[in-house]
Amino acid sequence: xxxxxxxxxxxxxxxxxxxxxxxxxxxxxxxxxxxxxxxxxxxxxxxxxxxxxxxxxxxxxxxxxxxxxxxxxxxxxxxxxxxxxxxxxx
Numbered sequence: 001x002x003x004x005x006x007x008x009x010x011x012x013x014x015x016x017x018x019x020x021x022x023x024x025x026x027x028x029x030x031x032x033x034x035x036x037x038x039x040x041x042x043x044x045x046x047x048x049x050x051x052x053x054x055x056x057x058x059x060x061x062x063x064x065x066x067x068x069x070x071x072x073x074x075x076x077x078x079x080x081x082x083x084x085x086x087x088x089x090x
Contacts, residue, residue, distance in 0.1 A: 006080040007072035014068015018060050026053075 033040045033049075040046045 002082075003076055003080060006076050007069060010072025010075070011065050011068040014064040014066070014071065015061060016064075017068070018064020021064070022057060022060050025056075 033046060044052075
């Protein structure tokens with residue numbers, strides 16, 4: 001039960017990190033596109049914005065979740081097991 005909780009929390013943290021990255025990229029992209037409407041109004045960025053946003057969001061969030069789960073599985077033996085030797089006690 002403890003292992004499932006630890007790995008799930010790491011997956012959730014990966015999802016939160018992906019959400020923060022998504023927010024930063026989206027703020028940058030929207031600022032760039034909306035401040036230069038003459039430059040971007042006829043480009044694929046403007047015409048297919050909903051598709052690009054949807055696909056990129058899904059890829060980023062799924063990647064963040066999978067990365068978090070993989071990190072949780074990798075770090076559980078070192079930090080999640082009771083009585084395991086912590087790197088600080090060496």
